Amino acid sequence: MKSIDLDSLKKAWKNEGSFEDRRLSEAEIENYLRNKSRDISRLFRKGLIFDIVLKSIIGVSLMGLFFLLKSNLSFAIISFAILLILWAIRYQWLMISRIPETSSPDPVIKTTLERKITFYRRRYINSLYVGALSNSLFILAGILYYFYFKYGEIRPLQWDDYLVFGITMILGFALGAYDQIAQHSFQVKQLESSLQEIDENLMSTLSLRDQRNRKRRLILAFVLVLICGLLLLTYLIFR
Amino acid sequence: MKHDRTHGQFLDLIHKHQSIIHKICFVYCKNSADREDLQQEIILQLWKSFPSFHGKAAFSTWMYRVALNTAINQTRRPRLFIDSSSSPEPFYDPSDAYMHSEEIRILYKAISKLKKIEKAIMLLWLEEKSYEEIAELIGITAKHVSVKLVRVRARLTEIISNLN
Secondary structure, eight states, X not given: OHHHHHHHHHHHHHHOOHHHXXXXXXXXXXXXXXXXXXXXXXXXXXXXXXXXXXXXXXHHHHHHHHXXXXXXXXXXXXXXXXXXXXXXXXXXXXXXXXXXXXXXXXXXXXXXXXXXXXXXXXXXXXXXXXXXHHHHHHHHHHHHXXXXXXXXXXXXXXHHHHHHHHHHHHHHHHHHHHHHHHHHHHHHHHHHHHXXXXXXXXXXXXXXXXXXXXXXXXXXXXXXXXXXXXXXXXXXXHO | OHHHHHHHHHHHHHHXXXXXXXXXXXXXXXXXXHHHHHHHHHHHHHHHHGGGOOSSSOHHHHHHHHHHHHHHHOOXXXXXXXXXXXXXXXXXXXXXXXXXOHXXXXXXHHHTTSOHHHHHHHHHHHTTOOHHHHHHHHTSOHHHHHHHHHHHHHHHHHHHHHHO
């Protein structure tokens, strides 16, 4: 009875004309093509581009300080920060080109999900830490500008100054990383739940097959024991 | 010139087979705004993938592949101050009521309670695709599809009987 209901719904689906009647005009399709994608890949790509721009701005502002502050300490700090920014920008730039697209020549749902999840979990996660470096670099640039405008130089620092500035920069990095990882996980978990849905079915199907095989083996063993028992009984009766 | 021809060809094919997009959006979206978004995303992804379509399979088959992949890969954005685990209940758009028959409305309500992959399998079953085609599209074996389909059908029947 239940399956008959579903089959009647299938017939209704087949005969439903509304899907054919609803027509998108060419203008509407053209309009869609002009708009931007809202795919997860684009979201992550946008995040990387934003980070590259932010790091470039911090880099330029640090280069300005390079000429303004002339002590050995500032030279060392700024040189290190600029080298770090250049490395980070290159890293993020390479990451952009590696982001997998949903559209591929022959998209298989499971493969596309696996490809995306592997990339986001194993490779993209590193770029979130690189992205969070922007917070520390921003704080560093802020501290250096503060020194410049207040004292015109970087004053000799005590160990507790290093401690306070260090903790502030680490906190900036940790908060940035936490926020980005939380957002990233939220998006990736949705993809993972779909993949899990496919794999769960595979696993339960495999276990069903295993159960069926075990049942067959048990029946076979039972039949063999029964035959042996009957043969033994026959031998005992007729010997 | 070549690009114009490809563009024109693409528009013609989409125009011809657009019922596939409407069906997928109908199955995967909770409201008309979501439907509009998914419709756009599918058309964009089809356009991006179009150069790789060489006509080995039927255009409609290829379109199902790209469109379903897009629908399944579509994710929600995190929202501040909203419990992200709870998604809004799907509603049947009143403006659509006159378009669909009673059976289709029941089917919509029931399918909306299925998971993403289950929806894909159900849709392909409704579209009378073979087990092999479904298996190839999802990336599992035909045997697994048959097992899965039995479960999805049972679940759908249960949901419909609860709805009734």
